Amino acid sequence: MNATHRHDRERLDELLADEAAAALEAADATELQELLARHRAVDRDQLVQAAALAQVAFLRRARRSAAAPGSTVERMPAGLRARLERQAGLPAARLRAVAPLAPEAPRPAPAVTPSRTRMPASAWLGWGLAAVLALALVLPRTEQSGNAPALDLAAERSAFVTAAPDVVVLPWSPPASAGYEQVTGDVVWSEARQQGYLRLANMPVNDPATSQYQLWIVDPERDSRPVDGGVFDVTSSGEVIIPIQAKLPVRAPRAFAITAEQPGGVVVSAGPLLVVASS
Amino acid sequence: MTVVATTPATRRLRRGPSTVLSTTSSILERVAAGDSAAVSECLDRYGDLVWSLARRYLRNATDAEDAVQDIFIDIWGSAARYDRNIASEVAFISTIARRRLIDKIRQFERRPLMDSLDDEEGAPIDPGIPATAEEDTEVTIVERVLAEMDPEHQKVLAMSLYEGYSHSEIAERLSLPLGTVKTRVRRGLIHIREQLNITAAGDPAEELLG
Numbered sequence: 001m002n003a004t005h006r007h008d009r010e011r012l013d014e015l016l017a018d019e020a021a022a023a024l025e026a027a028d029a030t031e032l033q034e035l036l037a038r039h040r041a042v043d044r045d046q047l048v049q050a051a052a053l054a055q056v057a058f059l060r061r062a063r064r065s066a067a068a069p070g071s072t073v074e075r076m077p078a079g080l081r082a083r084l085e086r087q088a089g090l091p092a093a094r095l096r097a098v099a100p101l102a103p104e105a106p107r108p109a110p111a112v113t114p115s116r117t118r119m120p121a122s123a124w125l126g127w128g129l130a131a132v133l134a135l136a137l138v139l140p141r142t143e144q145s146g147n148a149p150a151l152d153l154a155a156e157r158s159a160f161v162t163a164a165p166d167v168v169v170l171p172w173s174p175p176a177s178a179g180y181e182q183v184t185g186d187v188v189w190s191e192a193r194q195q196g197y198l199r200l201a202n203m204p205v206n207d208p209a210t211s212q213y214q215l216w217i218v219d220p221e222r223d224s225r226p227v228d229g230g231v232f233d234v235t236s237s238g239e240v241i242i243p244i245q246a247k248l249p250v251r252a253p254r255a256f257a258i259t260a261e262q263p264g265g266v267v268v269s270a271g272p273l274l275v276v277a278s279s
Numbered sequence: 280m281t282v283v284a285t286t287p288a289t290r291r292l293r294r295g296p297s298t299v300l301s302t303t304s305s306i307l308e309r310v311a312a313g314d315s316a317a318v319s320e321c322l323d324r325y326g327d328l329v330w331s332l333a334r335r336y337l338r339n340a341t342d343a344e345d346a347v348q349d350i351f352i353d354i355w356g357s358a359a360r361y362d363r364n365i366a367s368e369v370a371f372i373s374t375i376a377r378r379r380l381i382d383k384i385r386q387f388e389r390r391p392l393m394d395s396l397d398d399e400e401g402a403p404i405d406p407g408i409p410a411t412a413e414e415d416t417e418v419t420i421v422e423r424v425l426a427e428m429d430p431e432h433q434k435v436l437a438m439s440l441y442e443g444y445s446h447s448e449i450a451e452r453l454s455l456p457l458g459t460v461k462t463r464v465r466r467g468l469i470h471i472r473e474q475l476n477i478t479a480a481g482d483p484a485e486e487l488l489g
Binding site: 013014017018019020021022023045046047048049050051052053054055056057058059060061062075076077080081083084085087248249 | 318319322326327328329330331332335340344345347348349351352355366369370373374376377378380381384385417418420421422425436437439440441443445446461464465467468469471472475
C-alpha cells in the first residue's frame with residue numbers, strides 16, 4: 001500500500017466515522033463520495049453498524065442502570081404496530097415475487113450536518129428517478145380506475161380545489177417520455193388534507209392485463225425516497241381524474257411522476273418517468 | 280465458529296451459522312420468503328428496540344412513529360439481503376434504523392437534546408433488546424469494548440452516539456477542543472469496528488459460542 005493509498009483510506013475512515021456519528025459536514029460530503037468512488041471495495045456500512053451496535057449497547061446499559069422499582073417499559077404504540085402489520089401484509093406470493101427484485105438497498109446520500117441549503121426541484125427529480133429505480137417499499141397497493149365516474153371525480157376535484165386552503169397546482173411539464181408528449185393536465189395537492197388529484201388528458205390508454213400506471217411523489221422534506229402514490233388505469237382517451245392515494249404522509253411534495261408498471265404495481269421500478277409535474 | 284475468509288478490503292464481521300440457525304430460518308429470511316407470521320415475530324422481537332432507538336433521537340412521538348414506520352418498511356424491503364453469516368439480525372436491523380434516523384435528523388434540521396447517561400431521571404426506557412445468545416454476541420462484544428475504553432473517550436462516544444449531541448455541543452459541554460471530540464469519536468468507532476472483526480475472526484471464546 002503506497003502512502004497516497006494509505007492516506008486515502010485513513011481519510012475515508014474518518015469521513016465514514018463522521019457519517020456514522022451523524023456528524024458529516026456538508027463540505028466533506030463531496031470528498032466522501034470521491035473517496036468511495038476510488039475505493040469501491042470499502043464497506044460503507046461497517047462503521048454505521050459499529051455505531052448502531054454501540055447505540056444498542058448504551059441503551060442496554062441505561063436499562064441496567066435504571067432503578068427497577070417504578071420503571072416503565074417503553075413499548076411500540078399499538079396503533080403503529082397495527083399499521084406496520086397492515087403495510088407488510090402483502091400476500092405471500094407477492095412478497096416472494098418482490099424479494100428478488102431488491103438486490104441492493106439504495107445507498108443513502110451521505111448524512112451531513114443539517115444545512116439550510118435546499119436542492120432545486122430538478123436535482124430532486126434526478127435523485128427521485130434513482131430512488132424510484134431502487135425503491136424497496138413493500139406496501140399494499142390500492143388500484144384506482146381512470147374509468148371511474150369521471151363527472152363525479154371532476155366535481156370532487158373542483159370542490160376540493162375551492163375548499164382546501166393550501167392547494168398547490170402543478171401542471172404536467174415537458175419533457176415527457178416518447179408517446180407522452182401530448183399529455184396535459186395537472187396535479188392538485190393539499191398538505192393540510194393529505195389529499196389530491198391527478199388530471200390527465202391525452203394519456204395513452206393502458207391495458208390493465210399487461211401494465212398499469214403508478215404514481216410516485218417526491219418529497220425531500222419528508223424522506224429521501226419517493227412515496228408510492230398508488231396504481232391506476234387510463235381506459236379512455238378523454239380527460240381522466242385520478243385521486244391520489246399516498247401510502248405515507250406527504251409534507252411538501254416537489255414533484256409527482258408516473259411510471260408504467262406490471263399489473264398491481266411494483267416495489268422496484270425500472271422506470272422511465274413518463275410524465276412529471278414539479279414545483 | 281466458522282470464519283469465512285475475506286480480503287482485507289472487504290473484511291467485515293463474518294459469522295458462521297450456529298447449530299440453531301443452521302436448521303431454522305431466521306425471522307428476516309422468513310419475511311423475505313413471504314411468511315406473514317414472521318412479520319409479527321419481527322415486530323415482537325425488534326419493535327420495542329427500534330421504537331426505543333427512535334425515541335432517543337426524536338422526542339416528538341409523531342416524528343418517532345413516522346421514523347419507525349420508514350425503518351420497518353426499509354427492513355421488509357431489505358430482508359432479502361440479510362445474510363446471517365455476515366451479521367446478526369439485531370445488527371442488521373439496528374444499522375438500518377441508524378441510517379434512517381440519521382436521515383431524519385438531517386431532514387428535520389435539528390438534533391435531539393437528550394438527557395445524559397449520568398443525569399437520567401424519570402421513566403427509564405426498556406430498549407427491548409433480544410436476549411438470545413445469538414443476538415447478544417455482537418452487542419456483548421461492543422459492551423466489553425466500551426467498558427475497556429478510557430472513561431473520557433467513552434463519555435464522548437456516549438454523548439455522540441447515544442445522546443445525540445453534535446460534536447460542537449460535546450466540545451462545549453466538556454470544554455474540549457472540537458478536534459479532540461472529532462478524533463475521539465472517530466477512533467472510538469474505528470476501534471469498535473476492529474474489535475468486532477478481530478473477535479469474529481479469532482477469539483477462542485467466540486469459537487466456543489459458535
